[in-house]
Amino acid sequence: MAEIGPRKKRTMQEPLREPSREPVRSPVPKKRRRRRKVSA
Amino acid sequence: MSEPEFYANATLGFRKWHFSLRAERDEPPLLEGLYKYNFHEPLCRWDLLNPNQAECLRLKFNPNFSPEGHDEVPEPGCGCGFYAYGRRDASNSETTVHMVGGVVAGWGNLELHERGFKCGTAKILAFFEPTPRKTRPYDSPYYDERLSAQKWPALRKMCADNAIPLLEPDALRDDDEVRCYARGRDLALLEEQLSFGEIPAP
Incomplete structure (x- = not known):
């Protein structure tokens, strides 16, 4: 790693949540269910 | 740069x-950093379950070396901190009989x-399975049949015990795959940060 010269330094906040080992979001958006009309 | x-x-x-x-045999295998402060000091041992906090080994083992010290790790001009590459290449993260390659999430400073x-701060996210060409006899100077027969089962058990995914040897070599992996886990990529704030070409 010695060959990597410093280029920029930035400070980062704590992540919003701890990084997860598994995907935290579904890669495919879920289909929205249509609401059934309830007759009065 | 004025403000971080x-x-x-x-x-x-x-x-x-x-x-x-x-x-x-009952003891779990050890996962340790590649570099040590000097011959007599131990390697940095990594926690498999929790985020790891880096410390400056130069200050820890030789406080007289830098009397003023420094509070932040990593500190510019000092070699301390956890190291990681932004992209996979032929040798920076592959698993051989002596070393295990993997994915980390880094944060803090x-x-x-x-x-x-x-x-x-760094957390282990995944490891890579052994590279096939490094597991066949006579192909590689790294090959050791007896050692690999002990190590691969130990690696798989270590991953299973700590819920660490074991990825294919060639996983995450493709840029699109890396972007997809990072996006799914809310991770930033090095290249995105290096280009952040730069003026786009007209």
Whole structure:
């Protein structure tokens, strides 16, 4: 790693949540269910 | 740069660790950093379950070396911090009989470099399975049949015990795959941060 010269330094906040080992979001958006009309 | 810039996400990185079995069979294998402060001091041992906090070994083992010290890790001008590369290449993260390659998320203080970063906090996200060409006899100087027969089962058990995914040897070599992996886990990529704030070409 010695060959990597410093280029920029930035400070980062704590992540919003701890990084997860598994995907935290579904890669495919879920289909929205249509609401059934309830007759009065 | 006057003010530090802030990021909400951890950064994706690739790196390797020393992977060694212990004499007692019941003891889990050791995962340790590649570099040590000097011959007499131990390697940095990584926690498999929790985020790891880097410390400056130069200050820890030789406080007289720098009397003023420094509070932040990594500190510019000092070699301390956890190291990781922003992209996989032929040798920076593959698993051999002596070393295990894997994926980390780095955060805390983060020092960006052209090909990688140093950070104060890092969590192990995944390991790579052994590279096939390094597991066949006579193909590689790294090959050791007896050792690999002990190590691969130990690696798989270590991953299963700690819920660490074991990825295919060639996983995450493709840029699109890396972007997809990072996006699914809310991770930032090194290249995105290096180009952040630069004026786009007209």
